[in-house]
Amino acid sequence: MSASAAQPPTIVRPRRESISSWPLADRLAYGLCWAVGIGLCVVALGIVAFMFVKGISALRPSLFVESPAAGVLQEKHSGGFKDPLIGTFIITAVGIAIATPLGVGIATWLVEYARPRWLARTVESAIETIAGIPSIVLALFGLYLFARPMFSFLSASASDGTVTGLSFINAGIIMAVLALPLVVGTTREALLQLPARMREASFALGKTRATTIRRVLLPSSRTGIASGAVLGMGRIVGDTAIIVFMLGIGSSKIEGLGGTPVLGTLRGTGTTLSAYIYYYAPTGDGNSPNKAYAAGFVLLMIVLALNALVTRLTLRSEGERAAVRGIGRRMWAWERWPWSR
Amino acid sequence: MERLTPPPVRRIATDRHPRVVTPTPPVDGAGNGASEVTGTPSALARRRAARPAAAYPPEERMRIESVSLAYGEKWVVRDVSLPVRRGEVLGLIGASGSGKTTLLRSLNRLTEITAGAGRAGRITLDGEEIHEIEVNALRRRVTMVFQQPNPFPMSIFENVAYALREAPGRRRRARRATLEPEVREALRRAGLHEEVAEDLDRPALSLSGGQQQRLCIARALAADPEVLLLDEPCSALDPISTAVIEELIVELRESVAIVIVTHNLQQAQRVADHVAFMHLGELVEYGTAEQVFEQPRQQRTRDYIGGAFG
Numbered sequence: 001m002s003a004s005a006a007q008p009p010t011i012v013r014p015r016r017e018s019i020s021s022w023p024l025a026d027r028l029a030y031g032l033c034w035a036v037g038i039g040l041c042v043v044a045l046g047i048v049a050f051m052f053v054k055g056i057s058a059l060r061p062s063l064f065v066e067s068p069a070a071g072v073l074q075e076k077h078s079g080g081f082k083d084p085l086i087g088t089f090i091i092t093a094v095g096i097a098i099a100t101p102l103g104v105g106i107a108t109w110l111v112e113y114a115r116p117r118w119l120a121r122t123v124e125s126a127i128e129t130i131a132g133i134p135s136i137v138l139a140l141f142g143l144y145l146f147a148r149p150m151f152s153f154l155s156a157s158a159s160d161g162t163v164t165g166l167s168f169i170n171a172g173i174i175m176a177v178l179a180l181p182l183v184v185g186t187t188r189e190a191l192l193q194l195p196a197r198m199r200e201a202s203f204a205l206g207k208t209r210a211t212t213i214r215r216v217l218l219p220s221s222r223t224g225i226a227s228g229a230v231l232g233m234g235r236i237v238g239d240t241a242i243i244v245f246m247l248g249i250g251s252s253k254i255e256g257l258g259g260t261p262v263l264g265t266l267r268g269t270g271t272t273l274s275a276y277i278y279y280y281a282p283t284g285d286g287n288s289p290n291k292a293y294a295a296g297f298v299l300l301m302i303v304l305a306l307n308a309l310v311t312r313l314t315l316r317s318e319g320e321r322a323a324v325r326g327i328g329r330r331m332w333a334w335e336r337w338p339w340s341r
Numbered sequence: 342m343e344r345l346t347p348p349p350v351r352r353i354a355t356d357r358h359p360r361v362v363t364p365t366p367p368v369d370g371a372g373n374g375a376s377e378v379t380g381t382p383s384a385l386a387r388r389r390a391a392r393p394a395a396a397y398p399p400e401e402r403m404r405i406e407s408v409s410l411a412y413g414e415k416w417v418v419r420d421v422s423l424p425v426r427r428g429e430v431l432g433l434i435g436a437s438g439s440g441k442t443t444l445l446r447s448l449n450r451l452t453e454i455t456a457g458a459g460r461a462g463r464i465t466l467d468g469e470e471i472h473e474i475e476v477n478a479l480r481r482r483v484t485m486v487f488q489q490p491n492p493f494p495m496s497i498f499e500n501v502a503y504a505l506r507e508a509p510g511r512r513r514r515a516r517r518a519t520l521e522p523e524v525r526e527a528l529r530r531a532g533l534h535e536e537v538a539e540d541l542d543r544p545a546l547s548l549s550g551g552q553q554q555r556l557c558i559a560r561a562l563a564a565d566p567e568v569l570l571l572d573e574p575c576s577a578l579d580p581i582s583t584a585v586i587e588e589l590i591v592e593l594r595e596s597v598a599i600v601i602v603t604h605n606l607q608q609a610q611r612v613a614d615h616v617a618f619m620h621l622g623e624l625v626e627y628g629t630a631e632q633v634f635e636q637p638r639q640q641r642t643r644d645y646i647g648g649a650f651g
Contacts, residue, residue: 201491201557204451205504205564206481215503220494 014028031157048300055297058290068252068276078307081295083253084276087168088237088302089249090254090265091272094172095179095236100229102176103183104218111191112213120291131181139245142174146246156257165247169266171246176240186231190224191217227313234306237299240274247271357387402427402568402598403448403483408462409566410443412455417443420462421624423617425568427598432613432630434603436645440622441602445570448600449483484561485570489577490559491554492545497537500545500556501527504563522561530596531559532589551582553646558589562597569593571601575608587612606646610634618642 020028066080106123114120146154147165155167194217202212218225248269256264273295282289400497403425410418418440425448426433433441443452450471464471471479484504492500498517501524508558528534533555537543545556554574561569571590575583590599590612603609609616609630616633618626618641626642628632639645 086522195491197487197489197491198493200451200454201487201493201560203454204449204480204485204487205560206477206479206484207503207507208477211507213509216493 007068023186046306051297051300052292055295055300059297060294064260067314068271078252081273081276081291081298084271084273084295085298087247087272088274088299089255089271090168090270091172091175091243092236094168094266095175096229096233098173098176099179099183099232100225101304103180103228103232104187104225106180107184107187107191108213108218111188112209127181127184130177134241135178135239136241136245138174138177139242140214142170142177142242143245145172146173153267156269164269166246166269167267168247168270171242172266174219174242175239178242179235182231182235183225183228186224187221190221190228193224194220215239223313225311230306230310230313234303234310237302238274240278241273243272244278247275272280273302346484401425402467404463404465405444405448406463406465408444408447408460408464410440410447410452410461411459413457414445417622418447418619419622421617421619423624423627425598425600426615427567427596428594429614430594430599430601430612432601432603432609432616433619434606434609434616434645435619435625436499438621439619441617442572444619445572445600445602446485448568448570449480449485451480451485481564482566483568483570484566485572486554486557486561486563486574489572490550490557492548492553492556494544494546496549497528497545497548497556498524498541501560501563504560527559527563528556530562530593531555532557532585532592536610549582551578551585552577554582554586555589558586558593562593566597569599571599573602573604576604583608606634618645620645 019030022030060080063080063082064085065082067083068081069079106127110123144164145151145165146167147163149161149163151170152163152223154165154169156164158164191297198216198220199212202216203209207215227321248271252271254265254268254270256268257266277292277295277299280288280292282292349388371641372482394481400425405421405423405425407422408418409416409420421444421631423431433445435441446452447460448464448471452460453476466479466482467576471483493503495503502517502520504527505520505523523533525538528537533552536552537548545553548556554577558574574590578586587608590601593599594614600650601609601612614629616628616630617624618633618637618639620641626637626639629639632638633642634646637646
């Protein structure tokens, strides 16, 4: 009795399921799943690595502080991408500052009110439609809309009085439309995930629906709202068509209209990194591909940083965060990789 | 080997025939109504003292008169009449689906959240039909604590202060200093103050389940209600937290009328003064706890208490 008690029990390892018992079709599909999964990682890593190599070799500190030389469409481009970089930040800020309150409002209405039903369904389809419109079509529409005389206060006018429709604020409004479905989607998800008993608890204290939304529901879904905003920012940062159409072909500097500094800049034209890449790329008019690579690298870094921010925001529990950190540690622990043994 | 002897059964001493407290000042429990924090009568005490005594009959607070409740076409409560009195705990017992929770929720019109809910009969609060009272005003006078502790994801302080803020006749952005005495008093009444007094800014969700439920009770008490509805408040809690909350309920009935829905017959026996047994939407039996549990008049009550169904 006592002898056997002192012995640690032998751990029986049950035999695992063997793939050889599967039908051939299942085995093939299994292999295919693995292959495409790994293939996707290879593609993603390949793009990032390509941009790293091409971008870092072309990157110069001077690029960040110099404005592009005038007339990007002419030969012999020079200068840096200071203005496009600032322009990217301006357009993102304008776009998301418009899209976030609108999107949160729409999502709140859809989740908390949604009466009459037919209107709610219409709003939902409208959001889906907007999400499906190609940004170049949005840009075309935006250009038509903001070139109307009634919107002359938003952009510069030519000497004969025609409104150009080209300005940061106009482009930002159209960018907001582009980002809106993302903000609505994530906010809606966040609100839907809040337990019904949270609303009940507030109603049972004699709070109105509006108070409940403002003081309990929206504060509780702020991570969802924030990640929607960040996703929308990622969308705005990368969009080119709207910039090319609505900030002006050939703008290379941020050119404010006269008047107050901030308003003048918003009403003025400029350019962004995405448009800069478009003009400088090897295929188009550009003959400075190195600068396009450098700018592309910077743009990629911005987008990756925004993505990392979304991941960080949406990981609710400490456990999930620890798991992601664990993946990171495992990736960096080179000595534990098979070829290091 | 030592014989295991069962520990003595823990019973909470409850007065089966409670003295019904007259609602006129001075305020019970809080001495002369002076707040221990500020030394001046707290706003809570002042408000309670300012209540017109005549408007409140000494005992009966709510009256449920031949009430039937339906969700759409389905009647879930049929022709129930019950009094809700201050100074006593009314226990609603019955099997699942007997309509007791629906009846409870109808007392502060929380059933209206569900589409298609309808009611026949009268429910009055201090003689006034509750349909005539503005719904949010009613819910501040008749507050509710739910089965699952449901504190908001904010600090302890904010959870209680939320009940006080944005009430009519109050500045929307009340400063913390003005709310703090009331928040602390509500926590004290819910028996939670000692445990959290040091750190009111802790997130409420970091509390234990029992503490969270007492926080919910504090939140429900902060608005200084006349009736407190408890929907199986202990079913998600461990026995020790349950005992703490049961003691609290017995204490609180001095100042508020309490209605508790429970599946737990022992709990009903421990805390309730009057018990109503419901079955399939009907009120089968209503009487004092002793009478219902020891000499049930109805066969169905006898079967339920004896464990025949439910």
